[in-house]
Amino acid sequence: MMDNHSVTKKTKGQSLSHKSIPPAFLSSWTTLTLSNDQETHTVRKLDNPHTDHVLFHVDTCLSTMNLAWSLFETDHFPLWSSVLSDHQYQGRGQFNRLWISEPGNLYVTVRLPDLTKGQATAPLMTALAVNQALGRLGIDSEFKWPNDILVHRKKIGGILVEQRTGTVMAGIGVNLASAPSMSAMRDTSPLSPGFLGEWGFSLSPFDLWLTILDELLSLFAQLSDGMEWSVFITALEKAMAFKDEKIVFIPPQGPEFSAVLTGLSPEGGICLQTVDGEKTFLSGSILPVVH
Amino acid sequence: MKTFEDICKEIKGKKILVANRGIAARRISRTIRELLNATPVMTVTDVDKTAPFTAGAKELVLLGQNPRAYLDIDRIIEFAKKQGIAAIHPGWGFASEDSSFPDKCEKAGILFIGPTTDGMELLGNKVKVRDLARSLDIPVVPGSIGAVDVETARQVAIDMGLPVMLKAEGGGGGRGIYEVHDLEQLESAFSKASALAHASFGNPRLFVEKLLTSVRHIEIQTVADRYGNVFAFDERDCTVQRNHQKLVEITPSPWPKMTEELRTRLKDYSKKLVKAVGYYSLATVEFLVDDDLNVYLIEVNTRLQVEHGITESRYGIDLVEEQIAIAFGAELRFNEENTRPIAHAIQVRINCEDPRHGFTPNSGLITRYLSPGGPGIRVDSCISGGHEFPPYYDSAAALLIAYGREWNKTLATMERALNEYVIGGLKTTIPFHLRIIKNRIFRSGDYNTRFVSVTPELMYYKDLDPEALRLSRLTAEISARGFNPFVQLGEYRGLSDKRMPEFAPVLPSLPKTSADIIYPRKDRKALLDYVRDSGRIHFTDTTPRDITQSNSGNRFRLAEDIIVGPYLDRCGFFSIENGGGAHFHVALMANMTYPFNEARIWDQIAPTTLKQILVRSTNLLGYKPQPKNLMQLTGEMICEHHDIVRCFDFLNHVENMAPLAEVVMAAKxxxxxxxxxxxxxxxFDVPHYMNVVDEIVAMIARISGLSVKKAQKDFILGLKDMAGVCPPRFISSLVAAIREKYPELVIHYHRHFTDGLFTPAVGAAAKAGAHIVDTAIGSSVRWYGQGEVLSTAAYIEEEMGLKTALNKDMIRTCNFVLKQIMPYYDRYTAPYFQGIDHDVISHGMPGGATSSSQEGAMKQGYIRLLPYMLRFLAGTRQIVRYHDVTPGSQITWNTAFLAVTGAFKRGGEDEVAHLLWVMESVAGVPDNRLSDDLKKERLILYKESNDAFRNLLLGKFGKMPLGFPPDWVYESTFGPDYRKHMAQRTEDSPLIALEKIDIQSETESLTAQIERTPTREELALYLNHPGDALKTIIFRHNFGNPNRLPLDVWFEGLTVGREMNFCDTDGKPHKMSIIDIGPVDPQGVSNVRYHLDDETFNHPVQVAEPVRGGVGGTEMADKSNPCHVASPSTGDLWVMYVKPGDTVVKGEELFNITIMKQEKAVISPMDGIVERVLKTADYKHDKHMTPVREGELLIVLGPIPKRCGKCHSPIKDESFKFCPACGAGL
Structure with a gap:
């Protein structure tokens, strides 16, 4: 459901401290108050010393995706704006699944340009950006098609791209300080949840986000400069989890089946080697095989 | 110290849980039940709950939905406690080598069937065991001392030299191994390997080992009890591997270099290791042995292994039983005295993988399952017929073991069992294992771990269902349609058309004695002398080739040849013409027969009579001129089963025949x-043809090195009147002239029936001295082939006064048989236009082409222009002079067709009439009698010609018999720059310039396309007609030999209820009957259900195109209608938020579509009520998405009729009197 927010108040703030916002960002900021029947948000618009793009922060919200749409609807969210939240009540994953969002992790939604160069642009570019950003920070990650970020084969992050009439929002969640408990394994989730802290990586959500944003900007710039799409596909394929391994594929229609994952297709679909030959799917999900 | 009997008493009735699935679970459960008399319990996830392997368990521990639940030790132990489990057996894989498992069990008060946590950690840790081995002076694979980081790994690799392996410390079973062949790869391989190791074994640490290249994998099974007793069994040889995964395991090792000394050494090392850490339970110590018998320890596996069964079979023991007893504290029963080997044993792993495509795994329904049995066989499987093999776990379906006292017998038993094993519905490794078992190198025992990767021919096998099953599918394909799509006659019939009677010809018995009249075979001189000296006229029968080529579209099958052949063989014919011409190609294209194989079968069913084939000079049997090396190959194959090789050239360019002449003349x-x-x-008169004869005789003389006088005795001269145009008086004078100049030359006359003067012409030729004439059996004679044998013989004997020697009774019998066959071919393959056409003497269209060409004109709508085309033919034959046989006849026809239709397109029938007037004014009229206007006009005649005609004029087919046509023909054909083209004319044989064909690379190409080694015949067919050969090879692979189907079923298929009896190629009888032919569904598929022998099958047949969505199937939104909400693009609808009757406000999200991982929300354009919802989805709950297309209508909205005055709720129905929300009156 879309939120029909209205902005009721704007105030300018002075320096203060906030537990999750780095001091560098707190030199000057404004607050907006958005409200509708359901909720009221006090949204901090931060002056981002690293980039010109608008950066919002809230302590909590239903989900950064919803908030981003609200900010967009009230004309506060130009291209490349992003909103971070320390916590989400109803963090949203794919297909309205709940993304458990305890404080300490990165929850952010960013508005991306809608380059309709093959519709797979946004989700894959975002995944590649996250993978490369983590790489820059010394973390080896894998990309589990279509939306998951893995480290040591544990799911530490996810991406959701939502589109409404030409406007594209990418939501990114990365577990830094904690992950949902093992009881999440009791349902059909095929991978254990993990968080970067368990391997000794200590990162703040803001630092991670700025690195990712940097990568995103760089990738999109290369794309609009005329870089071949296939270059991005190749880069993403290198980071692909389960490549050349036997997996179970769940197609959008029909029963799941065994296959070997061979790579990415030019449109960003997944290439599988099945008994009926090479097949490409544009949607579906992957499960690893259990030994 | 407890004994085994003590243990049995102790555990009787107790529950023992197998924390595993599939093969392991079933195997272990069996032992639990036997002597131990305990209660087997199995863990199962939801997908495994009703799997066939659960039959072995008395109780199940239900683990729920998550397929990974077999790895959740804590949860399993929790359930085990609740269900009163006394002991847990971990099987192999899953958590069996998780060293926390034994401790956790102990804490829970449950016995762990396996080693202690310490034991597992000390021996199971791949790094620690290497340390231990070194301390015990047991050699290990050279490598890093312990787990290393990437820098150290790099250094070790440099020091040792590449290639190296990166292995997981916590790994095993061949998993988690990365080969590194060059240094650049090392870093990325290291991080990938570490991640994989962490994910798979919970331990990311890696160590480095040298990758030894020529080694064998040999392991020793040990068993130890808690009291220090250890026993080591004979070695298991697991050298046959792929990607470090074992495929075949053998005991004892078949390696020729295996010695008792080596065996003892390996056992000693193993026992040492086990004793050194006080380990008890089962352990397998794995070694690599190189060519010099150096031994290197790889690792120790602290669990029951997949291949344990071969040790059990070798010794006649039960390792699982011992393992359980030991866990409960029994003393080890095995010792050197009471445990001796008694058999060889071999195991193959039957996996659901397709070896020919990279071992791709497959899952799905097992449609048939027949397991092998009999002496010397052990099967441990986890599947059955009707089981849905899941994709979530490994691909192991069964372990097949063969055992026996001698190695050769054991191998033979395994081969027999693999041939018996049927697993239908999935691709398995069964045929691949058969290839291994039969492989010469494998059987020698002398190979190393790279055997599979260096033996690609293991992949070359025909993965075929039994032929009867494939033929049944073919029958279903025909029956579902009512016509046979493969025979390429179009949709000649439908499901509800009247049927021919069931094909069951009455076959008179053949005499036991051999034929009376026998011609010498395999001896050219004897044959030709016989014919020359016989003083009578001889007959060649063309029924199987030219007659049925001309009159039955070449569709006369080998199946019917086999019926008629034995009778033809006894008729006393000089030869039976049974191959070549277009028959060769159509046999491939529409009858799916291999023509060379057909020839071989002919020699079996009709062994006495000579066989004859017709070939074209430059092309032989192929679709284009053949270079010398291909002509050699094809020529030799032809000579194997065809005694007489008749060769023709439509230009009578004798040079074109020389290469083939060389091949055939060399075959004595x-x-x-x-x-x-x-x-x-x-x-084209007698002197002209005498020149050609001279050229031919000279060519033969030159090739055979004989004088002209001798050469004429060494071959047969054919005279081929393919259109049936030469009148009796002409052929008479020609034959007489030939006989006069070359009295010893045997003449063979071939003529078509088309002009109606067959019999007098053949009689005249015989009278003038022709030795052999071509005729056919009466019931097959129609309009376009040869004439009938008995009437021709009667004419020759009675009117011409000559002698013949035919077995006329047998001819009559043969006729009777053929009479019962022909009606089927007449019904479905007869030409459209029929009848005698005396005008052929002017238009010259040869017999075979007459109907098809005219039919072509009719189908393109030009039937009214046909008379003009025929007149054009009559005229052009006088201008561009050659003979109307292949390909000349096609060229002539096309020229006429294009010229006349071109004129018609330019100016209608008037223009055509003008064209013909020009033609008839010009044809045959010398230049000096033509007006200048006519000379200009005549240039339109060949304007529309095609490339074949142009090539003919340039001499690219060969030298034209009467020289090049006049220059104006070139001007007409090529236009203003015709002189340039004329300068390129040649009179050389087109064969001279041909490049040799690269037969090796063509073989490779064919091998790659059919994924197996082609037979010699398949290669020859491919080189001649690549497209159709491939088609036939693939058809035969899918459907078997179609000649096994009865003739009526071949054309019409079966109806429901009728039973068809047939034999497969091995002669085994089968029966098939159709239960139901389903209606055509929206995908265009009709399902055919049928019985084949005692089983029921279902075969879907694509009889029509699927009904396309979008325009036609799905409702599209009206873009101008604001109430229509459409799908924004093509994708999958995963949630529909509204249902009919809901009210929505503008901006509210109605549904969401996922398109390539983006979610697209679609919002309501207006306030309103949802009137219609065309598609729905709720992925979160039922995991289903509904495909939608761009522009497809999904929701229809309606305006809100009115609102309640009080609470402003929308009032959905006009007729409401009270507000449904607040109750206020309206």
Whole structure:
């Protein structure tokens, strides 16, 4: 459901401290108050010393995706704006699944340009950006098609791209300080949840986000400069989890089946080697095989 | 110290849980039940709950939905406690080598069947065991001392030299191994390997080992009890591997270099290791042994292994039983005295993988399952017929073991069992294992771990269902349609059309004695002398080839040849013409028969009579001129089963025949028959043809090195009147002239029936001295082939006063048989236009082409222009002079067709009439009698010609018999720059310039396309007609030999209820009957259900195109209608938020579509009520998405009729009197 927010108040703030916002960002900021029947948000618009793009922060919200749409609807969210939240009540994953969002992790939604160069642009570019950003920070990650970020084969992050009439929002969640408990394994989730802290990586959500944003900007710039799409596909394929391994594929229609994952297709679909030959799917999900 | 009997008493009735699935679970459960008399319990996830392997368990521990639940030790132990489990057996894989498992069990008060946590950690840790081995002076694979980081790994690799392996410390079973062949790869391989190791084994640490290249994998099974007793069994040889995964395991090792000393050494090392850490339970110590018998320890596996069964079979023991007893504290029963080997044993792993495509795994329904049995066989499987093999776990379906006292017997038993094993519905490794078992190198025992990767021919096998099953599918394909799509006659019939009677010809018995009249075979000289000296006229029967080529579209099958052949063989014919011409190609294209195989079968069913084939000079049997090396190959294959090789050239360019002449003349048992193509017209007179004869005789003389006098005795001269145009008086004078100049030359006359003067012409030829004539059996004679044998023989005997020697009774019998066959071919393959056409003498269209060409004109709508085309033919034959046999006849026809239709397109029938007037004014009229206007006009005649005609004029087919046509023909054909083209004319044989064909690379190409080694015949067919050969090879692979189907079923299929009896190629009888032919569904598929022998099958047949969505199937939104909400693009609808009757406000999200991982929300354009919802989805709950197309209508909205005055709720129905929300009156 879309939120029909209205902005009721704007105030300018002075320096203060906030537990999750780095001091560098707190030199000057404004607050907006958005409200509708359901909720009221006090949204901090931060002056981002690293980039010109608008950066919002809230302590909590239903989900950064919803908030981003609200900010967009009230004309506060130009291209490349992003909103971070320390916590989400109803963090949203794919297909309205709940993304458990305890404080300490990165929850952010960013508005991306809608380059309709093959519709797979946004989700894959975002995944590649996250993978490369983590790489820059010394973390080896894998990309589990279509939306998951893995480290040591544990799911530490996810991406959701939502589109409404030409406007594209990418939501990114990365577990830094904690992950949902093992009881999440009791349902059909095929991978254990993990968080970067368990391997000794200590990162703040803001630092991670700025690195990712940097990568995103760089990738999109290369794309609009005329870089071949296939270059991005190749880069993403290198980071692909389960490549050349036997997996179970769940197609959008029909029963799941065994296959070997061979790579990415030019449109960003997944290439599988099945008994009926090479097949490409544009949607579906992957499960690893259990030994 | 407890004994085994003590243990049995102790655990009787107790529950023992197997924390595993599939093969392991079932195997272990069996032992639990036997002597131990305990209660087997199995863990199962939801997908495994009703799997066939659960039959072995008395109780199940239900683990729920998550397929990974077999790895959740804590949860399993929790359930085990609740269900009163006394002991847990971990099987192999899953958590069996998780060293926390034993401790956790102990804490829970449950016995762990396996080693202690310490034991597992000390021996199971791949790094620690290497340390231990070193301390015990047991050699290990050279490598890093312990787990290393990437820098150290790099250094070790440099020091040791590449290649190296990166292995997981916590790994095993061949998993988690990365090979590194060059240094650049090392870093990325290291991080990938570490991640994989962490994910798979919970331990990311890696160590480095040298990758040894020529080694064997040999392991020792040990068993130890808690009291220090250890026993080591004979070695298991697991050298046959792929990607470090074992495929075949053997005990004892078949390696020729295996010695008792080596065996003892390996056992000693193993026992040492086990004793050194006080380990008890089962352990397998794995070694690599190189060519010099150096031994290297790889690792120790602290669990029951997949291949344990071969040790059990070798010794006649039960390792699982011992393992359980030991866990409960029994003393080890095995010792050197009471445990001796008694058999060889071999195991193959039957996995659901397709070896020919990279071992791709497959999952799905097992449609048939027949397991092998009999002496010397052990099967441990986890599947059955009707089981849905899941994709979530490994691909192991069964373990097949063969055992026996001697190695050869054991191998033979395994081969027999693999042949018996049927697993239908999935691709398995069964045929691959058969290839291994039969492989010479494998059987020698002398191979190393790279055997599979260096033996690609293991992949070359025909993965075929039994032929009867494949034939049944073919029958279903025909039956579902009512016509046979493969025979390429279009949709000649439908499901509800009247049927021919069931094909069941009455076959008179054949006499036991051999034929009376026998011609010498395999001896050219004897044959030709016999014919020359016989003083009578001989007959060649063309029923199986030219007759049925001309009159039955070449569709006469080998199946019917086999019926008629034995009778033909006894008729006393000089030869039976049974191959070549277009028959060769159509046999491939529409009858799916291999023509060379057909020839071989002919020699079996009709062994006495000579066989004859017709070939074209430059092309032989192929679709284009053949270079010398291909001609050699094809020529030799032809000579194997065809005694008489008749060769023709439509230009009578004798040089074109020379290469083939060389091949056939060299084969002393074969006879070469160069044939002169005959036309009758000005210039094509007796002196002209005598020149051709001279050239032929000279060519034969040159090739055989004989004088002209001797050469004429060494071949047969053919005279080929393919259109039936030369009148009796002409052929008479020609034959007489030939006999006079070459009295010893045997003449063979071939003529078509088309002009109606067959019999007098053949009689005249015989009277003038022709030795052999071509005729056919009466019931097959129609309009376009040869004439009938008995009437021709009667004419020759009675009117011409000559002698013949035919077995006329047998001819009559043969006729009777053929009479019962022909009606089927007449019904479905007869030409459209029929009848005698005496005008052929002017238009010259040869018999075979007459109907098809005219039919072509009709189908393109030009039937009214046909008379003009025929007149054009009559005229052009006088201008561009050659003979109307292949390909000349096609060229002539096309030229006429294009010229006349071109004129019609330019200016209608008037223009055509003008064209013909020009033609008839010009044809045959010398230049000096033509007006200048006419000379200009005539240039339109060949304007529309095609490339074949142009090539003919340039001499690219060969030298034209009467020289090049006049220059104006070139001007007409090529236009203003015709002189340039004329300068390129040649009179050389087109064969001279041909490049040799690269037969090796063509073989490779064919091998790659059919994924197996082609037979010699398949290669020859491919080189001649690549497209159709491939089609036939694939057809035969899918459907078997179609000649096994009865003739009526071949054309019509089966109806429901009728039973068809047939035999497969091995002669085994089968029966098939159709239960139901389903209606055509929206995908265009009709399902055919049928019985084949005692089983029921279902075969879907694509009888029509699927009904396309979008325009037609799905409702599209009206873009101008604001109430229509459409799907924004093509994708999958995963949630529909509204249902009919809901009210929505503008901006509210109605549904969401996922398109390539983006979610697209679609919002309501207006306030309103949802009137219609065309599609729905709720992925979160039912995991289903509904495909939608761009622009497809999904929601229809309606305006809100009115609102409640009080609470402003929308009032959905006009007729409401009270507000449904607040109750206020309206």
């Amino acid at each position: 048992g074969n006879v070469f028959e160069p044939a002169i193509s005959l036309s009758w017209a000005k210039g």
